[in-house]
Amino acid sequence: MATAVPVERDAVAQAFAGPTREVRLPGATLHRTPQTYDLLAAGVGPALAAASTATALTSAALAGTPYDLVVSTGIAGGFAPDAPLGSLVVADEITAADLGAETADGFLPVTELGFGAITHRPPPALVRQTATATGARTGTVLTVSTVTGTAARAAALRERHPRALAEAMEGFGVAEAAAAHGTPVLEIRAVSNAVGPRDRAAWRIGAALAALTTAFGKLTPVLESWTPHDR
Numbered sequence: 001m002a003t004a005v006p007v008e009r010d011a012v013a014q015a016f017a018g019p020t021r022e023v024r025l026p027g028a029t030l031h032r033t034p035q036t037y038d039l040l041a042a043g044v045g046p047a048l049a050a051a052s053t054a055t056a057l058t059s060a061a062l063a064g065t066p067y068d069l070v071v072s073t074g075i076a077g078g079f080a081p082d083a084p085l086g087s088l089v090v091a092d093e094i095t096a097a098d099l100g101a102e103t104a105d106g107f108l109p110v111t112e113l114g115f116g117a118i119t120h121r122p123p124p125a126l127v128r129q130t131a132t133a134t135g136a137r138t139g140t141v142l143t144v145s146t147v148t149g150t151a152a153r154a155a156a157l158r159e160r161h162p163r164a165l166a167e168a169m170e171g172f173g174v175a176e177a178a179a180a181h182g183t184p185v186l187e188i189r190a191v192s193n194a195v196g197p198r199d200r201a202a203w204r205i206g207a208a209l210a211a212l213t214t215a216f217g218k219l220t221p222v223l224e225s226w227t228p229h230d231r
């Protein structure tokens with residue numbers, strides 16, 4: 001499970017019984033639960049999250065114990081009114097919202113420039129089971145490199161991505177690393193703030209972290225029973 005920062009990682013860890021054990025890798029430190037889930041504070045933003053996740057994936061592959069699944073998780077901004085504060089969102093699409101080119105006629109995604117990808121799709125059955133187990137809403141989770149801070153930008157993002165429920169800063173990077181290893185990816189987010197005008201007083205980070213702990217408590221049986229063939 002890849003979070004951005006240690007406080008998110010620790011919120012996930014609380015869902016697992018027993019202490020975690022540190023496993024130091026060059027450039028990343030895993031916290032391994034007694035159930036052998038690896039938790040990683042992978043860093044803020046898509047680039048560092050991709051680099052750290054790739055380190056963990058490569059290390060596991062070289063050890064002969066490749067991961068079956070990578071989960072990108074943490075807090076996020078939610079698009080009102082569909083993803084209120086404290087709610088959970090599971091991504092059926094993980095989309096890079098600002099990877100492309102600005103033109104006089106608007107934004108062009110990198111795919112229209114002839115490169116790469118802007119979307120990764122988690123296994124549909126796993127998304128459905130996650131939503132059922134945790135109560136998460138299902139939709140697109142956007143990955144941005146700049147946190148949205150105005151109503152105009154929020155509206156522009158929703159116009160381009162009408163199914164977007166949330167934005168965060170790591171999911172697409174984590175998904176790119178997972179895709180490079182042929183490993184399925186899931187993104188589950190707890191909403192700490194509304195996407196839109198900056199209002200620090202309205203953030204509910206504590207409630208979002210508590211929602212993450214609860215969600216992973218309910219998600220564990222789903223992950224235990226899920227097989228990578230259920231794609």
Ligand SMILES: O=C(O)c1cccc(C(=O)CC[C@H]2O[C@@H](n3cnc4c(=O)[nH]cnc43)[C@H](O)[C@@H]2O)c1
Pocket residue numbers: 004005044045074075076077078144146147148149167168169170192193194195198199
């Ligand atoms: O300073 C601000 O206005 C501001 C607003 C929201 C979030 C931040 C952060 O620095 C947190 C980034 C961190 O948390 C995730 N996150 C949480 N809310 C959002 C959001 O509305 N848009 C994008 N990312 C968000 C993100 O994944 C990072 O890990 C600052």
